[in-house]
Amino acid sequence: QLQLQESGPGLVKPSETLSLTCTVSGGSISTTSYYWAWIRQAPGKGLEWIGSIYYTGSTNYNPPLKSRVTISVDTSKNQFSLRLSSVTAADTAVYYCARHQGVVGANDYWGQGTLVTVSS
């Protein structure tokens, strides 16, 4: 059974960079056709796609966030990572990692999510 698990600091200061890692187990991150995504959900709000990466390193980002987002992959560790720079309180959210098929696709496996709070 495929499992995804987010990890990283739960508290980040304003203007700093948020960094999270998603570890994939029960399957290979290098499986063809599957992309790996970051999605967030502000408290009490809806879902927002941040971006996705293929095991080759090819990325797609949500245009409103593109200037601040970097997603990378480490196939040797079966992990992919998110960096979001210049954070503000508006970036406070539960961050999920997830899988989807194709460049854009429905997310069939999700991590449990991790809350990141931006505060001084």
Place this chain on the structure above:
Amino acid sequence: EIVLTQSPASLSLSPGERATLSCRASQSVGTYLAWYQQKPGQAPRLLINDASKRATGIPGRFSGSGSGTDFTLTISSLEPEDFAVYYCQQRSTWLTFGGGTKVEIK
């Protein structure tokens, strides 16, 4: 950006009743629409893909329909575990989600 508008924002129903949730897109997404269920403190769970295809393990009481700009998720007979928030998602142009519909126990 394609905007998805879900209605109603909340729905109060009793177990055994039929739930009908709507999702309207600001422009055509073909059938590139998915539905998710989310319970408090949990990640979303994929219910329906490509407008009408049930995901693996999803009970038959969940069904999806529609194409273009208007979509519907129907739960034919609500079970206690179905009370949750439901989101639609389009993948025609990148990925965007609707604002959600909360199905509450009456």
